[in-house]
Amino acid sequence: MTKPKILISDKMDPRAAEVFRERGCEVDEITGKTPEELMAIIGDYDGLAIRSSTTVTEEILAAATNLKVVGRAGIGVDNVNIPAASARGVVVMNTPFGNSITTAEHAIALMFALARQLPEADTSTQAGKWEKNRFMGVELTGKTLGLIGAGNIGGIVASRALGLKMKVVAFDPFLTPERAVEMGIEKVDLDGLLSRADFITLHTPLTDDTRNILSKENLAKTKKGVRIINCARGGLIDEAALKEALDSGHVAGAALDVFAKEPAKESPLFGTPNFICTPHLGASTNEAQVNVAIQVAEQLSDYLVNGGVTNALNMPSLSAEEAPKLKPYMALAENLGTLLGQLNAQEIESIAIEVEGAAAELNIKPITGAVLAGLMRRYSDTVNMVNAPYLAKERGLNVAEVRHEREGDYHTLLRVTAKTSEGEKSVAGTLFANKAPRLVEIFGIKVEADLAGHMLYIVNEDAPGFIGSIGSTLGEAGLNIGTFHLGRRNAGGEAVLLLSIDSPIEEAVLWNVCKLPGVKTVKALNF
Structure with a gap:
């Protein structure tokens, strides 16, 4: 696995670089650069560690094509354009307790x-x-x-x-x-x-x-x-x-x-x-300089190596201990958001994110960020869980978080409901063996499915022979079906079909499926 690469652009206690290396990161200490010089090199780095000398402008962030996190060794972040960082999905951290x-x-x-x-x-x-x-x-x-x-x-x-x-x-x-x-x-x-x-x-x-x-x-x-x-x-x-x-x-x-x-x-x-x-000496002791340098290095490396988020100013905190437990939930949340975003053609007015069972005991903020990241891909191809809440707020999208103490049919459940001009649309999922995300409900219809790769979503009238027609149509197009998931409201009523396909589905194939008797909706999905 490629090691995360960190740039320390301001003078900092040597312990910072030591901590980065101890925790599996590559680090370069290049200080005193002009903004133009920094823009020329920043694209190579995943993380940027600064003090007060470096100003992280919108222009520098635009040049930082691989940047994932900025860490300020100290409290004040007046020298970081946080809205621009949020819009680009870059986490901004400080070290408020070191000094x-x-x-x-x-x-x-x-x-x-x-x-x-x-x-x-x-x-x-x-x-x-x-x-x-x-x-x-x-x-x-x-x-x-x-x-x-x-x-x-x-x-x-x-x-x-x-x-x-x-x-x-x-x-x-x-x-x-x-x-x-x-x-x-x-x-x-x-x-x-x-x-x-x-x-x-x-x-x-x-x-x-x-x-x-x-x-x-x-x-x-x-x-x-x-x-x-x-x-x-x-x-x-x-x-x-x-x-x-x-x-x-x-x-x-x-x-x-x-x-x-x-x-x-x-x-x-x-x-x-x-x-x-005095000339801004509040943090100027040997102990404080060492403390903030160590803390910023620990925080940035925790984020880049383990996914832990500490003292972030533009996303919820997530400890290194929480990250492994939340990781499958965040994968499930992102999948549900992605599914809802791809299936909904109407403008979404609000989103409700509900957790119950084991999920209700977790830190819900990262789950919300992951849902919005999946959902907001309809607006941006660079969206992630950092900038998704920013994009949602920018568009006036109301987001509600609801915890239910109850435990229903599943030991843990995550439900995402979108309110549109056509009413509410809801999808729900769970984890199998506490690690495998699984869709269990779509628009009120029970269906169990993995959400991955290229998929085909079909709504049709439940009738004999339909499954065979779908298989023949896709087979004639040279498409191989990986998995097949079916759900229906009742016998002879509306049915939902989710197929995983081994390769992308061309527009002409979608039209052929649309022509089949009883088909109401056809949509190619990508996860």
Whole structure:
């Protein structure tokens, strides 16, 4: 089997390349390339490992004809065009936990530095001054820390702050009251945080909702004398408004590790009293650099070698342990989606994916992705389970996932139902021996069939001699029947015939089959 090929395009700890090789991948470390130079070589690689220097644009993705996954060693993926990657079926991963402690500690360090004016005191003392009365600090004990964002890094900051005997309040739309109690903090709305916090620290991604979350208006709502720390993303704070608030004394101090534009060679904040800044050092410790390098290598190799998906931003997570168990279900799901897509001539309005029995206990998201991948092949010949949900959403296709605790005729069952202008059409399948995908129902008719290769789908009136007519027609065309599967609603009623054929079926043969008495529908299928 050909080994997956990885390109490391940014400087990274040597352990990354070692991990790739240990896990059965080929790896090249080629750093410092221009976008044009990267486009010239990227087509040879299955995976791309980056940090912040490489920008993965739509043009680079278009040139990456074999690329399956991009891994960012770090949290931020501002340098990856995720919609373009999704559209091309490329998984985008990050390593959100490798530098969490390092970033949280940096935020705490900046909070101490603000509270005790450490940078200014250091500069003054080394200049030969002894301005002891000039630097009157404040204690952290008993103060209220306001967290904007209480996820992984925010949670670590909260635990450290509680250890310092601070009171912690948090604004985070995704923080549940139960989780807040577990963390020992108080959940509040944004206005409540702004009015109460003595210190504010930001730990949220940069989105349309969070951009300038500390705007001029919101800074005016803060408690007079507040101190602000940002080790998350530039753009969360209106920097010009922060400058005004510092100059007026409403904000007693601010410490930024990140800026809206980086590298920050110029800023209205530079030189402002009571302002501290560092050059995006949140993740800059030896431990963090090693951790994120190892994690990105483990994640990319797990995906390319075992099918495991960890910390992906554009598809559901799938552990390396889950992947083997889900693999036959995903094959079944893709087959059912492919069957439904090929048989349905009408525009599909919505899809329902139902699982019952053993399937109901599984991670349904990869199964949904596989169904949509099969279904959406009618729209794109490059579709896969990564970009299929993106294509479905782009076309306004509603997707519902339903779990049934019941167990019916089969120990495990997957049903896919499409709603069209002509009503609902449903197909269902199971696994034989927990590994062999098998169709068991098509449009309400029971039929057991393998879905593979070239197949012929026929709907006809159940009548004597029909099977012989089909055999003769195909035999005269030189087509050999591999397998033969028959189902019917009732004797003499509508019947369904699924045949596997050893070679492609020409249009003329399909017309000859259509002419047979009692034939209603004929369709060539490919799996």
